[in-house]
Amino acid sequence: MAFSLLAPKPVGAVGQSSGPRSVIGTIFRYTVLVIAAILFLLPYYLILRNGLSSEQDITSPDWTFFPSSIHWENITELFSDPSVPMAGAMLNSALIAIVQTFGQLLLGSMAGYGLARIPYKHANKIFYAVLVTLMIPSAVTFVPSFVLVSSLGWVSDLRGLIIPGLFSGFVAFLFRQFFLNFPIELEDAARVDGLSYWGTFWRIVFPNSLQFYAAIAVITFIAAWNSFLWPLVIGQDPSSWTVQVALSTFITAQTINLHEVFLGAAVSILPLVLVFLFLQRYLVEGVAQSGIKG
Amino acid sequence: MSDAQTTSAVPAARSADRKTSAPSRKRRVRGATGAFWLFVGPFLLGLVIFIYVPIGWSLVLSFFRAQNTVAPDVFVGVKNYVDMLTDSAFLSSLWTFTLFAIFIVPTTYLFALALAVLINRARFARTFFRSVIFIPAACSYVVGALVWKLSIFNGVRFGLANTILATFGIEPIAWVAATGDIPWYWPVIITLRLWLQVGFYMILLLAGLQQIPNNLYEAAYVDGAKQGWQTFIHVTLPGLRATSVAVLILLLINAYQAFDEFYNLLGNVPYARPPLVYLYYTALGTAQDYGHGSAGALILALIIAVVTLLQARVLGFGRAN
Numbered sequence: 001m002a003f004s005l006l007a008p009k010p011v012g013a014v015g016q017s018s019g020p021r022s023v024i025g026t027i028f029r030y031t032v033l034v035i036a037a038i039l040f041l042l043p044y045y046l047i048l049r050n051g052l053s054s055e056q057d058i059t060s061p062d063w064t065f066f067p068s069s070i071h072w073e074n075i076t077e078l079f080s081d082p083s084v085p086m087a088g089a090m091l092n093s094a095l096i097a098i099v100q101t102f103g104q105l106l107l108g109s110m111a112g113y114g115l116a117r118i119p120y121k122h123a124n125k126i127f128y129a130v131l132v133t134l135m136i137p138s139a140v141t142f143v144p145s146f147v148l149v150s151s152l153g154w155v156s157d158l159r160g161l162i163i164p165g166l167f168s169g170f171v172a173f174l175f176r177q178f179f180l181n182f183p184i185e186l187e188d189a190a191r192v193d194g195l196s197y198w199g200t201f202w203r204i205v206f207p208n209s210l211q212f213y214a215a216i217a218v219i220t221f222i223a224a225w226n227s228f229l230w231p232l233v234i235g236q237d238p239s240s241w242t243v244q245v246a247l248s249t250f251i252t253a254q255t256i257n258l259h260e261v262f263l264g265a266a267v268s269i270l271p272l273v274l275v276f277l278f279l280q281r282y283l284v285e286g287v288a289q290s291g292i293k294g
Numbered sequence: 295m296s297d298a299q300t301t302s303a304v305p306a307a308r309s310a311d312r313k314t315s316a317p318s319r320k321r322r323v324r325g326a327t328g329a330f331w332l333f334v335g336p337f338l339l340g341l342v343i344f345i346y347v348p349i350g351w352s353l354v355l356s357f358f359r360a361q362n363t364v365a366p367d368v369f370v371g372v373k374n375y376v377d378m379l380t381d382s383a384f385l386s387s388l389w390t391f392t393l394f395a396i397f398i399v400p401t402t403y404l405f406a407l408a409l410a411v412l413i414n415r416a417r418f419a420r421t422f423f424r425s426v427i428f429i430p431a432a433c434s435y436v437v438g439a440l441v442w443k444l445s446i447f448n449g450v451r452f453g454l455a456n457t458i459l460a461t462f463g464i465e466p467i468a469w470v471a472a473t474g475d476i477p478w479y480w481p482v483i484i485t486l487r488l489w490l491q492v493g494f495y496m497i498l499l500l501a502g503l504q505q506i507p508n509n510l511y512e513a514a515y516v517d518g519a520k521q522g523w524q525t526f527i528h529v530t531l532p533g534l535r536a537t538s539v540a541v542l543i544l545l546l547i548n549a550y551q552a553f554d555e556f557y558n559l560l561g562n563v564p565y566a567r568p569p570l571v572y573l574y575y576t577a578l579g580t581a582q583d584y585g586h587g588s589a590g591a592l593i594l595a596l597i598i599a600v601v602t603l604l605q606a607r608v609l610g611f612g613r614a615n
């Protein structure tokens with residue numbers, strides 16, 4: 001709907017002056033788009049193809065786009081292979097991504113609301129302290145953060161994987177900007193009715209902001225699920241591996257079962273593909289709102 | 295009726311307010327302060343513990359010898375910084391990634407912009423193409439590296455890239471193994487990064503394109519600008535200015551922070567090694583050298599900050615549109 005805004009409006013007039021050219025232009029544009037679409041989907045196809053092929057099919061000297069037969073039993077093989085903690089890694093990733101998404105949203109939106117709406121004489125200084133953390137490249141802090149977490153004894157521990165990631169200055173910043181534009185009349189009415197800040201926030205502001213929460217939740221979940229450096233640093237014991245760390249271990253392993261690795265990759269992206277298919281509207285909005293991924 | 299009630303009620307409340315102004319204002323401010331800390335406090339506490347404390351600690355460690363221990367051992371002054379800045383491996387990694395950024399930032403931007411413009415002008419199947427180009431944004435760098443290294447560019451005869459080359463009679467290339475003189479790993483790295491990133495920035499640019507008011511296009515048309523290139527240069531690009539600056543800055547920061555796909559594609563190799571991979575092996579590998587690791591991390595943070603500020607100034611970030 002919004003996308004149609006930009007289709008050049010004086011279409012009729014343009015069509016008259018350059019009819020054949022615009023047809024050629026359209027054909028050219030769609031050719032480029034179709035080629036791009038094929039290239040962008042190809043890696044997903046390769047994951048599925050290799051994951052459901054026999055090892056002989058994958059390593060056959062002649063490239064084939066379609067395997068000679070589909071091996072569904074690879075799935076049970078993957079989850080029953082004791083040397084590959086795939087089920088545990090999926091569980092860890094799910095736990096981390098869900099808790100971090102809820103935590104970042106809860107803490108970040110409350111902080112954002114406080115900074116946007118509650119008068120306090122040092123509020124500006126505190127807001128700057130939050131802003132500064134956005135300027136610090138997150139990946140650069142991994143050495144000092146590891147130092148802290150290891151002295152807390154949280155290495156190879158879910159606490160070390162989850163808790164440091166609960167506080168996102170970026171999420172707080174986005175919520176502050178969002179709440180600044182929240183219709184203040186609604187809040188004033190609630191305050192006149194005797195609601196405290198707490199009551200106003202949970203009964204009026206939060207229920208009327210669910211769409212924004214959903215948008216931020218989707219990008220937070222994807223970032224948490226896909227994050228690699230921190231889980232690699234902290235998850236040293238196989239029992240604390242996330243899906244990304246487990247897959248990375250297979251890539252660098254000496255001997256690998258190609259079909260298992262690719263099937264593992266397919267399983268690891270399945271939750272995100274589902275999120276993508278069903279919540280794409282929120283995802284697009286979240287990306288447009290934020291412009292930053294992790 | 296109800297109007298009259300409210301208008302009469304408000305002055306009454308105000309005068310009541312005025313009478314008890316001093317104590318009630320005090321109470322209200324104290325209430326607000328308490329509420330402020332209730333809302334912001336938990337978040338701020340976490341931010342201090344998990345961001346400010348580690349950075350301070352790291353700053354301290356960077357002036358100490360801290361090997362195999364996270365407690366400062368022997369004060370060494372700026373020795374760690376001098377060591378890192380004269381460490382040829384660290385310097386070459388910084389230099390390589392400056393070149394990498396110079397190449398990958400404009401390339402990604404141009405691909406993302408071209409696709410955004412194409413999708414924006416598409417009259418049918420727009421959502422389909424947008425989704426397909428965007429879907430790698432939901433794929434981790436690890437999975438991307440896995441497909442590139444073990445399937446497309448696996449360096450053996452049955453790999454997809456080598457199969458395609460074979461149809462042109464070209465011998466198989468080892469790609470990431472880097473056995474010859476030609477750095478074949480760069481095409482692997484760059485195509486992977488483009489695949490993973492272009493869709494994300496395409497969405498940002500598409501959102502920017504939709505913010506350009508349509509009457510600007512109409513005005514350009516009335517003024518006789520030709521559809522296509524002229525309109526693009528005089529209307530679309532200036533209208534995208536703010537979005538473009540944001541995209542370029544994000545791309546630059548990301549280029550210096552590259553880690554995931556390099557770690558998984560190449561591992562700890564002396565070539566094409568991003569600063570973060572080098573620091574990872576310095577601080578957390580067998581060396582466990584937190585002093586040098588902290589110094590290197592702070593140098594990298596400083597470089598990113600300086601380059602970002604320079605780029606922001608050159609591009610005029612924050613300048614009024």
